[in-house]
Amino acid sequence: MTRYDTIVIGGGPAGLSAALKLKAKGFDSLVIESGDRIGGIPLQCIHPGFGLHYLGEDLTGTEFIHRLIGMVEDQGVEYRVRSHVVRVKPSRTGYPYKRIEAVSPYGFIEVETPILIYTAGARERTIFEIGVTGERLSGVFTAGEAQAYMDIFGILPGSRIVIIGSGDVGLIMARRFALEGAKVEAVIEMMPWPGGLTRNIVQCLLDYDIPLLLSRMVVRLEGKRRVEGVVTVRVDEDLNPIPGSEELIECDTVVVSAGLTPNVRLLEGLGLAMDPSTRGPIVDDYLESITYQGIFIAGNALVVNDLVDYVVEQGESAAEGASILLYEGVKPRSYVRITKGRNVRLIVPQYLSCEKDAVLYMRVQKPEYDVKVCFEEISREFRYPVVRPAEMIRLTLRRSDLEDLRRLDSLTVEVKRV
Amino acid sequence: MSIDAVERRLTCIVCPIGCIVTVRVSGDRLEASGYLCSRGLDYARQEALDPRRIAITVVKVRYGDIPVVSVKTDRPIPRRFVREVAKLAAYIEAEAPIELGQILLEDILGTGANLVATRPVRRIE
Numbered sequence: 001m002t003r004y005d006t007i008v009i010g011g012g013p014a015g016l017s018a019a020l021k022l023k024a025k026g027f028d029s030l031v032i033e034s035g036d037r038i039g040g041i042p043l044q045c046i047h048p049g050f051g052l053h054y055l056g057e058d059l060t061g062t063e064f065i066h067r068l069i070g071m072v073e074d075q076g077v078e079y080r081v082r083s084h085v086v087r088v089k090p091s092r093t094g095y096p097y098k099r100i101e102a103v104s105p106y107g108f109i110e111v112e113t114p115i116l117i118y119t120a121g122a123r124e125r126t127i128f129e130i131g132v133t134g135e136r137l138s139g140v141f142t143a144g145e146a147q148a149y150m151d152i153f154g155i156l157p158g159s160r161i162v163i164i165g166s167g168d169v170g171l172i173m174a175r176r177f178a179l180e181g182a183k184v185e186a187v188i189e190m191m192p193w194p195g196g197l198t199r200n201i202v203q204c205l206l207d208y209d210i211p212l213l214l215s216r217m218v219v220r221l222e223g224k225r226r227v228e229g230v231v232t233v234r235v236d237e238d239l240n241p242i243p244g245s246e247e248l249i250e251c252d253t254v255v256v257s258a259g260l261t262p263n264v265r266l267l268e269g270l271g272l273a274m275d276p277s278t279r280g281p282i283v284d285d286y287l288e289s290i291t292y293q294g295i296f297i298a299g300n301a302l303v304v305n306d307l308v309d310y311v312v313e314q315g316e317s318a319a320e321g322a323s324i325l326l327y328e329g330v331k332p333r334s335y336v337r338i339t340k341g342r343n344v345r346l347i348v349p350q351y352l353s354c355e356k357d358a359v360l361y362m363r364v365q366k367p368e369y370d371v372k373v374c375f376e377e378i379s380r381e382f383r384y385p386v387v388r389p390a391e392m393i394r395l396t397l398r399r400s401d402l403e404d405l406r407r408l409d410s411l412t413v414e415v416k417r418v
Numbered sequence: 419m420s421i422d423a424v425e426r427r428l429t430c431i432v433c434p435i436g437c438i439v440t441v442r443v444s445g446d447r448l449e450a451s452g453y454l455c456s457r458g459l460d461y462a463r464q465e466a467l468d469p470r471r472i473a474i475t476v477v478k479v480r481y482g483d484i485p486v487v488s489v490k491t492d493r494p495i496p497r498r499f500v501r502e503v504a505k506l507a508a509y510i511e512a513e514a515p516i517e518l519g520q521i522l523l524e525d526i527l528g529t530g531a532n533l534v535a536t537r538p539v540r541r542i543e
Binding site for chain 2: 386
């Protein structure tokens with residue numbers, strides 16, 4: 001049985017940055033990737049906006065990931081592609097080893113490790129998850145599928161496009177379709193505000209005169225074999241459909257951009273505690289599962305991020321946590337739980353060890369102007385001129401702020417109007 | 419008589435606040451309002467007088483391990499050229515192997531920007 005200091009599941013930005021960091025600290029790791037090549041999602045992202053923080057340059061996804069892959073090759077990080085992990089279970093050799101089983105064209109892979117770094121990313125939500133009825137027609141794609149068609153395989157999937165959901169990938173694909181000669185009939189968003197970043201609303205929709213229909217949802221697909229149109233309906237403040245407001249929009253292609261959800265099936269099988277608001281695992285500030293020792297989670301498998309820079313930062317943070325565990329072994333730790341207050345939709349990590357500076361990633365429920373994010377128990381607050389659900393908030397709590405907190409068992413975060 | 423002033427409303431994208439900046443351009447004079455900081459004014463001036471973007475698209479590849487290579491202009495070009503770049507890119511063909519950053523077309527449409535590959539492509543015979 002081959003043993004590694006760490007096994008990384010998923011060779012995207014989070015997994016590769018974790019493996020690089022571990023290598024720099026002198027630990028060996030094996031990256032197991034199910035796709036044909038390492039790199040993950042950025043391989044199909046030909047638009048700029050990657051790496052501003054991590055590399056200090058504005059790169060396209062493809063440029064960014066090839067830099068990272070270059071570093072992985074230079075450092076001799078070991079990886080296997082086309083290898084799909086089917087099972088993670090406690091090893092028969094006993095604690096703390098975990099046994100990872102994967103299928104690949106080279107045969108069955110069985111390896112053991114005391115530490116698993118899980119960076120399997122997120123998957124797109126599909127047409128079946130957003131309440132759309134109608135036949136199973138051809139011409140329906142997720143935004144990522146459309147992106148792979150166009151930007152890896154050079155195929156335009158249709159000529160009259162309706163995009164469901166205004167998340168960033170959908171907005172970016174609206175621009176790609178417009179540029180490649182297709183007509184984008186509309187981008188349809190159920191919420192009263194757009195799901196994507198302001199930058200993308202301006203540069204992807206306004207630049208190309210693409211209509212954004214807010215407070216509207218698609219209820220039915222029309223067509224015989226290929227989709228011929230979508231029936232939309234306006235919704236009220238509570239997202240209930242308004243009778244009589246149905247409208248047909250003709251199109252030959254529907255692109256679903258209804259957000260991502262962390263890929264956590266393997267972890268659920270192990271019984272890790274999950275957070276219903278992130279749909280990812282519950283972790284401490286080392287990004288280690290709160291209920292399963294030696295499993296660290298980073299990137300979109302942990303929480304759906306807006307920026308690859310945050311994904312890389314989480315990968316490095318997980319590697320940091322893993323190396324401390326490898327050096328020092330298991331230490332008893334007490335945690336402070338973060339309680340979500342007013343206008344906080346999600347926050348990661350959910351628990352703090354208070355042993356180090358903690359980087360927190362959070363999202364609000366609704367847009368608000370002139371607010372402060374408050375941590376009452378430690379009297380810390382951060383002012384923001386505006387907060388929006390689409391823009392993840394990243395903030396750091398200093399170790400010195402957290403020291404007094406150890407006597408308590410909960411820290412409340414809330415968004416207050418100034 | 420002066421030419422009628424053109425008034426436009428722009429959403430500033432410099433920071434997440436997203437100020438709505440109203441810009442009036444008449445001749446070479448520009449008035450702007452609604453911005454909260456000087457970066458908003460700079461953005462509005464640039465955007466009203468000379469909006470620029472990095473153009474991205476794909477170019478066909480012969481003998482590549484994938485059929486298209488993603489490309490971009492290596493600097494921002496006037497926005498009105500972005501569609502033209504995409505159209506032009508549809509008519510050219512590159513040959514693998516292609517390196518990351520390789521120039522596929524120089525000084526595209528006289529903008530001074532080069533079209534560069536943003537992904538390496540391996541050669542397959």
